[in-house]
Amino acid sequence: MSIALTVMVFIFTAFLVVAVGSIIVNRRRQLQSRLAGIQKMTDDADPEDMLRLPFMQRVILPAMNNIGHVLGNITPREIRTRVDKKIRYAGSPKNINFFTLFVLQVIAGGLLFFLAWFLTGTFQVEGGQKFLIVTLMTLGGFFLPYGVISSKAESRQQTIRKTLPDFLDLLLVSVEAGLGFDMALKRVASQMPGPLSTEVKRALDAIRMGGSREEALRGIAWRSGVNELSSFISSVIQAEQLGSNITSTLQVQAEAMRQKRRQRAEEMATKAQVKLIFPLVFFIFPSLFVVIIGPAVIQIFRTLIGGL
DSSP states (O other): OHHHHHHHHHHHHHHHHHHHHHHHHHHHHHHHHHHHHHHTOOTTSOOOOGGGSOHIIIIIHHHHHHHHHHHHTTSOHHHHHHHHHHHHHTTOGGGOOHHHHHHHHHHHHHHHHHHHHHHHHHTTOOTHHHHHHHHHHHHHHHHHHHHHHHHHHHHHHHHHHHHHHHHHHHHHHHHHTTOOHHHHHHHHHHHSOSHHHHHHHHHHHHHHTTOOHHHHHHHHHHHHOOHHHHHHHHHHHHHHHHTOOHHHHHHHHHHHHHHHHHHHHHHHHHHHHHHTHHHIIIIIHHHHHHHHHHHHHHHHHHHHHHHO
16 A cells, blocks of 8 residues: 555655646746737737736646646547537636646545545555545545536526526517517527537627637537527528518427426426335335324323333
8 A cells, every 4th residue: 555655645746846837838938929019010900918817727737627628638539529519518617628627627626635544544544445435535626626627507498498588588589579689699698698608708709700600509509408409599590491471490498398388297296206215215204104103102102111
């Protein structure tokens, strides 16, 4: 076990050295790039000043991304695709990507490894139990960042599903009131803050910058991964290509989304009956038995003792 600890300490120390070196090199490159940009500065240059960005986005995340490229290239393509999809569905928090997440997983796994080794040594756990605890805590720390991203992605998708019917109702009302489709999207997005509105605003910005409406709308479905939203966007694109009335399309889609919401509510109500069995059996029924049968058991016990 001492040899394994020495190897893990060496690997973790080497990883930290590479991380610090990458941070230093990355900062030097950014400063050089910034100086070169100042020398070539023109009136139509990008107004965003990299030096005004937070330290996390300016130094830490790029450094972790560089390290992740080195370590993450050994990961199979299918796993990288799946993780990238989860990050995209979660809204890419803090501009994180697969390689940055991989570095976070390695760091979390290493920290929990040393924590588990310290705790097992403190409480004098030896042998197979120590190996099992250290292994489980290390694996738990490694998969913890991915679990957080997955949970955030599912929560974000669920929020979009709940918001979509009301969003379509307001969109339909705005279009019927005389607004154009893009202006109606902008108006409804400003009135209903949330992940769906954020994606709509991002699509409208892409259209404003010269992108096509079809690509911008399909980008919403691609980033969200919600089937209901993908169906709505496909219907809108098809109506636009065929020259159909957008109002009738919105009416059909709004009714369909309300119907799907009712179906999900009925499905959840049906599942609730099954889920109630476990707390009834393990928590409520034992308490009822103690309250109802307990006094009778005590009386019977006293009668038997008295008879003896």
